Amino acid sequence: MAAYKRILLKLSGEALMGDDAYGINRATIVRMVREVQEVTKLGCEVAVVIGGGNIFRGVAGGAVGMDRATADYMGMLATVMNALALADTMRQEGMVARVMSAIGIEQVVEPYVRPKALQYLEEGKVVIFAAGTGNPFFTTDTAAALRGAEIGAQIVLKATKVDGVYTADPKKDPTATRYSEISFDEAITKNLQVLDATAFALCRDQKLPIRVFSIFKPGALKRVVQGEDEGTLVRV
Numbered sequence: 001m002a003a004y005k006r007i008l009l010k011l012s013g014e015a016l017m018g019d020d021a022y023g024i025n026r027a028t029i030v031r032m033v034r035e036v037q038e039v040t041k042l043g044c045e046v047a048v049v050i051g052g053g054n055i056f057r058g059v060a061g062g063a064v065g066m067d068r069a070t071a072d073y074m075g076m077l078a079t080v081m082n083a084l085a086l087a088d089t090m091r092q093e094g095m096v097a098r099v100m101s102a103i104g105i106e107q108v109v110e111p112y113v114r115p116k117a118l119q120y121l122e123e124g125k126v127v128i129f130a131a132g133t134g135n136p137f138f139t140t141d142t143a144a145a146l147r148g149a150e151i152g153a154q155i156v157l158k159a160t161k162v163d164g165v166y167t168a169d170p171k172k173d174p175t176a177t178r179y180s181e182i183s184f185d186e187a188i189t190k191n192l193q194v195l196d197a198t199a200f201a202l203c204r205d206q207k208l209p210i211r212v213f214s215i216f217k218p219g220a221l222k223r224v225v226q227g228e229d230e231g232t233l234v235r236v
């Protein structure tokens with residue numbers, strides 16, 4: 001049984017790389033799509049915001065010294081490529097997904113229109129939000145917080161490489177312990193990097209909880225959606 005009716009899942013582009021240096025690892029994207037499929041079978045409506053780091057990493061060297069806004073637009077286009085790959089993999093797995101872009105490229109994907117996105121979610125389709133917020137200087141974390149608030153998601157799920165928020169970097173400090181639950185104010189006081197500052201402030205203002213968990217842990221997404229103690233819950 002799903003503990004949430006509607007979720008916003010934030011996936012980093014790097015999560016699609018698997019063990020590769022950059023790009024999309026086929027086995028990894030299929031596994032992630034199947035995890036999302038498990039959640040939809042519970043009756044949970046799923047929207048996804050995807051990053052573009054896995055593709056942008058391949059051109060990052062050439063972006064050194066580039067105008068920041070130009071580089072950000074390149075990153076947005078990378079997220080569109082990831083969104084298309086994700087949607088196509090979902091189609092192959094028997095799911096129905098719709099990609100909506102914050103920047104206009106109508107020949108490739110449809111533009112983001114909030115009522116249409118809500119309609120798709122209510123119909124049981126997975127909605128993948130591409131191109132971030134459509135504006136430079138804002139991260140895909142901020143896009144996740146913004147879209148989560150817009151669609152009335154009950155929680156933002158940040159899928160990362162680590163299984164939650166820790167007291168210190170667990171790779172550097174073996175005594176670091178995972179927070180099961182923490183408040184927004186505590187996270188700020190302790191300077192814990194849950195989301196970037198803009199995204200974090202938006203979630204706090206909208207009283208939109210965040211759960212940080214590892215997408216590489218089999219079944220973790222399903223456990224999160226069922227309300228189990230997986231990862232770290234950040235709440236008001």
